[in-house]
Amino acid sequence: MxxxxxxxxxxxxxxxxxxxxxxxxxxxxxxxxxxxxxxxxxxxxxxxxxxxxxHMGEITVAGPAAGAALDFALVGNLSALAVNRARYTMIVGEDGGILDDLIVYRTGEQEFMVVANAANAEVVLSELTCRVAAVEGADVRDDREAxxxxxxxxxxxxxxxxxxxxxxxxxxxxxxxxxxxxxxxxxxxxxxxxxxxxxxxxxxxxxxxxxxxxxxxxxxxxxxxxxxxxxxxxxxxxxAGMPLYGHELTTATTPFDAGLGRVVKFDKNKSFVGRDALAKAADAAEADPPRKLVGLVAEGRRVPRAGFAVVGTDGTAVGEVTSGAPSPTLGKPIAIAYVDAAHAEPGTRVAVDIRGNAEPYEVVALPFYKRAR
Amino acid sequence: MSNPENLRYSKEHEWLSASEGGVSTVGITQHAADALGDVVYVQLPDVGDTVAAGETCGELESTKSVSDLYSPVSGEVTEINQDVVDDPALVNSAAFTSGWLFKVRLADEPQDLLSAAEYESFITSA
CATH class of the missing domain: 3.30.1360.120 (Probable tRNA modification gtpase trme; domain 1)
Structure with missing residues (x-):
């Protein structure tokens, strides 16, 4: 190899x-x-x-129609973003699956800088290039080396x-x-x-x-x-309860699955890539809540890791850890996990299967930490 | 980093002290501790457990990963370091001294362990 x-x-x-x-x-x-x-x-x-x-991937979209092009290519309403402001948004596939989460900076009336995760920069660049090509008056520039x-x-x-x-x-x-x-x-x-x-x-x-x-x-x-x-x-x-692509966010999850449906702006009144699939995902999330992204706080000291099963009191699997680590601020292990709706209420007691041992955890609302302002 | 001359070393990065009345102390090397990053949880064998050379007898958990702890020798555990259970950061700050893990009454003469110089060249060639 x-x-x-x-x-x-x-x-x-x-x-x-x-x-x-x-x-x-x-x-x-x-x-x-x-x-x-x-x-x-x-x-x-x-x-x-x-x-x-x-390592983060910068991609510039520029031209008189740059805002409109991003409205089509991404789930957010970027044309409404003021110059010198930034927005957290996502790029999804036609099926609504998340390709990456992004921060978009409006650096000029006709210029935006899209910042992609390093692991996804190539995919985002090629998708943006393809999607923006459908819109007249906007160009995509690979600024990763810039x-x-x-x-x-x-x-x-x-x-x-x-x-x-x-x-x-x-x-x-x-x-x-x-x-x-x-x-x-x-x-x-x-x-x-x-x-x-x-x-x-x-x-x-x-x-x-x-x-x-x-x-x-x-x-x-x-x-x-x-x-x-x-x-x-x-x-x-x-x-801080912030999702990480490859953990909480994947091509198999929609923004609604991840509890981040607010980033999808249906009211921008335009067609955009993934719109139909996301409309269905939004309805489904409303009618029959899918698994929810929650926080878990340990009672013991063993650390849950991505992929570990979350189990209910009867030992049946009710979810999966997506990220886990010892929290320096809380002084105990914490995790983010997808759990089914019946176990998502803060205060619910669950366990994480850590190498065969059911370690007790409590469901908490995210984030674990919020700074005083 | 310097590996004390008076200890012997395993290729799994444990150290073993010279025996005193048939009992030796076991820990992990500073090299291993540095590679793990901040140790946050240590699971040790219980006093009275029998450990076997080259077999797992506990685990060390750090921010990013969990690693098995291997016993460098066979024997019976006579004491564990409760200080390191309570404060796992001792493994990082004092791997060769107060960060020791457990003591073992040797069942056999330890085999295949490395001298400080041999361990040094083992880790620099790896």
Missing amino acids: TTAPTRKTPLDAVHRRLGATIAPFAGWDMPLRYGSEREEHVAVRTTAGLFDLS YALIAVQGPEAAGILARLTDTELDGLKYYACLPGTVAGTEALIARTGYTGEDGFELFVAPEAAEALWEALTEAGAAHGLVPAGLSCRDTLRLE
């Missing part, structure tokens, strides 16, 4: 210098952690963490960034973005993230990434900023 060589981000040398544990992720060599992933997690919750997310992506996440993020930019960060709301300059580097400054904390994502030219990383590290030193890897990113998003 031969494996394709993994790609390296523009910050690869930095990670190696920092002694990161590096592992292949979605075809990229990515830093999992620099020291203790638990400490990195706690830093993001209490001070700030610095992430390299350059950007490095650095995130600063945590309660200290704004204070750190403010040292390096003249952009008025107080005016930059959650899910807003603005072109600006950070430490002398042109960047798209976005107040978005995947940690459940306040924070920023900075899209910059790859050749500027290392200098920006160093500048942020220096500016962040007094604020308790630490480099943070993908391992803590996963536990942070899990505590």
